[in-house]
Amino acid sequence: GDAWLLVEFGGDSTADANEQGRRLLDALERAGDKAQVGARLYQCGDWAIKEVWQIREGGCTHSKVPGEHPGWAGWEDTAVAPEKTGDYLRDFQRVVDEHGLRVASYFGHVGHGCLHTRLDFDFSTAEGVRNYRHFMEAAADLVTSYGGSLSGEHGDGHARAELLPKMFGPELVGAFREFKSVWDPDFKMNPGKVVDPDPLDAHLRMDPSYTSRPVKTEFAYPGDGGSFTNAAERCFGVGACRDQNAVMCPSYQVTLEEKHSTRGRARLLFEMMRTDSPLEDAFRNEEVKEALDLCLACKGCLHECPVRVDMATYKAEFLSHYYKGRVRPRQAYALGLIRWEAELAARAPRLANFLTHRQPFAALSKRAAGVAPQRQLPAFASRTFRQWFAGRSGLNGTGRARVLLWPDTFNDYFRPEVAIAATEVLESAGFHVVVPKGSLCCGRPLYDYGMLRLAKRLLHRVLEGLRDDIHAGTPVVALEPSCGAVFRNELVNMLPGNEDAKRLARQTHTLGEFLARHAERWHMPRLESKALVHFHCHQRATSDTDCDRSVLDRLGLDYEVLDTGCCGLAGSFGYEAGERYEVSIKAAERLLLPALRGASAHTLLMTDGFSCRTQIEHGSERSAMHLAQVLQMALQRGPAGPAIDPPERAYASEAGALASGRRP
Ligand code: SF4
Numbered sequence: 048g049d050a051w052l053l054v055e056f057g058g059d060s061t062a063d064a065n066e067q068g069r070r071l072l073d074a075l076e077r078a079g080d081k082a083q084v085g086a087r088l089y090q091c092g093d094w095a096i097k098e099v100w101q102i103r104e105g106g107c108t109h110s111k112v113p114g115e116h117p118g119w120a121g122w123e124d125t126a127v128a129p130e131k132t133g134d135y136l137r138d139f140q141r142v143v144d145e146h147g148l149r150v151a152s153y154f155g156h157v158g159h160g161c162l163h164t165r166l167d168f169d170f171s172t173a174e175g176v177r178n179y180r181h182f183m184e185a186a187a188d189l190v191t192s193y194g195g196s197l198s199g200e201h202g203d204g205h206a207r208a209e210l211l212p213k214m215f216g217p218e219l220v221g222a223f224r225e226f227k228s229v230w231d232p233d234f235k236m237n238p239g240k241v242v243d244p245d246p247l248d249a250h251l252r253m254d255p256s257y258t259s260r261p262v263k264t265e266f267a268y269p270g271d272g273g274s275f276t277n278a279a280e281r282c283f284g285v286g287a288c289r290d291q292n293a294v295m296c297p298s299y300q301v302t303l304e305e306k307h308s309t310r311g312r313a314r315l316l317f318e319m320m321r322t323d324s325p326l327e328d329a330f331r332n333e334e335v336k337e338a339l340d341l342c343l344a345c346k347g348c349l350h351e352c353p354v355r356v357d358m359a360t361y362k363a364e365f366l367s368h369y370y371k372g373r374v375r376p377r378q379a380y381a382l383g384l385i386r387w388e389a390e391l392a393a394r395a396p397r398l399a400n401f402l403t404h405r406q407p408f409a410a411l412s413k414r415a416a417g418v419a420p421q422r423q424l425p426a427f428a429s430r431t432f433r434q435w436f437a438g439r440s441g442l443n444g445t446g447r448a449r450v451l452l453w454p455d456t457f458n459d460y461f462r463p464e465v466a467i468a469a470t471e472v473l474e475s476a477g478f479h480v481v482v483p484k485g486s487l488c489c490g491r492p493l494y495d496y497g498m499l500r501l502a503k504r505l506l507h508r509v510l511e512g513l514r515d516d517i518h519a520g521t522p523v524v525a526l527e528p529s530c531g532a533v534f535r536n537e538l539v540n541m542l543p544g545n546e547d548a549k550r551l552a553r554q555t556h557t558l559g560e561f562l563a564r565h566a567e568r569w570h571m572p573r574l575e576s577k578a579l580v581h582f583h584c585h586q587r588a589t590s591d592t593d594c595d596r597s598v599l600d601r602l603g604l605d606y607e608v609l610d611t612g613c614c615g616l617a618g619s620f621g622y623e624a625g626e627r628y629e630v631s632i633k634a635a636e637r638l639l640l641p642a643l644r645g646a647s648a649h650t651l652l653m654t655d656g657f658s659c660r661t662q663i664e665h666g667s668e669r670s671a672m673h674l675a676q677v678l679q680m681a682l683q684r685g686p687a688g689p690a691i692d693p694p695e696r697a698y699a700s701e702a703g704a705l706a707s708g709r710r711p
């Protein structure tokens with residue numbers, strides 16, 4: 048079969064590393080092998096090295112393909128002498144075929160003869176489990192016949208301990224037993240492994256007796272055969288969610304506790320769904336609730352987990368059942384129903400701001416809402432975006448291509464300057480901007496508290512209100528990434544058979560995506576500034592951020608996209624008093640805030656997320672700008688931008704100043 052062999056050369060300099068690579072190519076050429084193996088030399092920078100290694104690591108992390116291959120571990124870590132690898136692999140494939148199994152992928156460290164595999168054992172039938180045992184025994188016989196090892200670099204664990212006598216022989220395993228009995232005479236430590244092991248087919252995670260609880264869910268799980276149980280079974284435990292250098296999983300990165308990782312949560316949900324689960328009360332179980340409590344619903348796992356575990360959705364599902372018929376905590380009403388509160392406040396924004404920002408009312412409001420005392424509540428704008436939009440005179444682009452600008456709660460009631468900037472940019476790019484008639488909301492804050500019935504009703508209202516534009520194929524620009532994510536992710540998961548829902552998901556764009564795809568011929572203004580760019584987690588998970596990069600390139604910015612993970616605010620999460628506030632701040636202080644504090648005063652800070660901007664204002668002396676505002680800055684000020692530092696001060700709004708506690 049075909050294979051990729053990756054040979055990495057290091058050296059004191061790039062030239063040194065290249066020279067070593069060239070010497071290998073020459074040697075292959077002399078041996079007449081170069082053409083046959085198709086060897087090529089690539090010179091990689093740091094970024095490309097990381098990408099190439101991700102492909103190699105994908106051999107493991109992508110070995111499970113839901114609905115295609117379960118990627119089971121068990122027989123995954125053998126080693127033989129490197130020169131015997133080819134013969135061993137051919138014989139191993141024969142053993143796999145004889146047992147009617149399929150390998151998801153072969154990967155490993157060929158230079159050391161260590162080979163990893165993932166197989167599709169069938170643990171759902173007694174016959175399948177018997178076949179598993181027979182295969183394990185035959186494979187152990189094979190590797191030991193090559194003088195190899197059952198485990199090349201990892202432990203033998205439960206899966207292979209029973210087979211150790213095949214490799215070491217009974218005398219040596221007897222000596223292990225004797226040695227252990229000196230130190231652990233009652234065999235209390237790690238029982239059932241190595242010495243007197245449990246059978247390799249005992250304690251299987253899935254076995255023929257496995258059945259799951261029936262449950263009527265709010266989400267439809269179209270990618271999991273309509274089953275929450277299947278969704279909870281996605282995780283296969285490779286632990287990419289314990290990476291400290293990824294977006295996934297901020298709560299683990301901060302707490303370093305397994306139960307606060309995606310994997311820990313997925314495992315608990317899987318156990319919860321077993322009919323014979325020791326976790327009592329299923330969707331009312333307090334331990335499961337506790338493990339989900341610190342999930343920021345950032346969707347980092349949806350984007351980065353190789354099997355796309357979508358913990359934000361599972362959490363919302365769990366909470367909707369957990370709170371059924373119960374009163375929710377006060378934060379759920381204060382923060383989850385922000386849309387209705389904002390509508391009310393828009394009638395008297397000065398009074399609302401007085402009550403939420405003047406002492407002692409501010410402290411009382413925060414305490415009543417369960418908001419951390421250290422936080423400033425967002426301030427209401429004196430005029431909403433939709434009021435501004437309705438008050439404009441003139442036709443503003445009628446006759447040009449129509450685009451619907453989605454007035455989300457945050458950019459409508461709190462920071463209308465962002466939506467105003469987007470309107471000006473889109474019109475300058477030659478589009479006719481419209482906004483929906485009436486008051487519509489995607490319901491994003493409701494998901495954090497499992498208020499899914501209400502969320503579904505809002506989605507039906509959105510589809511009704513936008514029907515003509517949906518049918519006309521009008522593109523929708525969602526400025527707030529988390530609201531755009533509702534249309535692309537939650538909407539089709541809630542209403543999978545609804546064609547309008549599918550259309551709206553397809554027609555929704557971030558501003559960056561829209562300009563990259565629909566405004567290629569727009570002569571974009573230039574802005575020759577430096578910028579640090581932070582992408583919102585939902586933006587990374589559900590949109591094409593390459594489009595944003597292409598817009599920044601056209602704009603002429605000298606920018607760097609930060610690899611700093613989740614900002615930690617995550618909607619209402621970081622506003623909540625107590626452990627959530629603590630985790631929120633620790634997540635931001637891990638990488639993001641230190642990176643921003645190191646930026647020069649004339650460097651622009653950019654992020655599209657309302658949460659991210661709020662967290663940056665809370666944790667630094669700076670304010671970040673939405674892409675729409677940066678484009679507007681380029682339109683209004685020209686390539687040099689504003690003549691003051693930091694540049695965002697030229698665009699500070701009254702509401703922004705009130706919310707950040709700083710003077711505009
Ligand atoms: S949740 Fe974590 S351990 Fe489970 S499959 Fe995804 S990355 Fe791997």
Ligand code: SF4
Pocket residue numbers: 294295296297298299308309312341342343344345346347348349358359
């Ligand atoms: S949604 Fe975010 S915080 Fe929650 S499990 Fe996934 S990566 Fe972790």
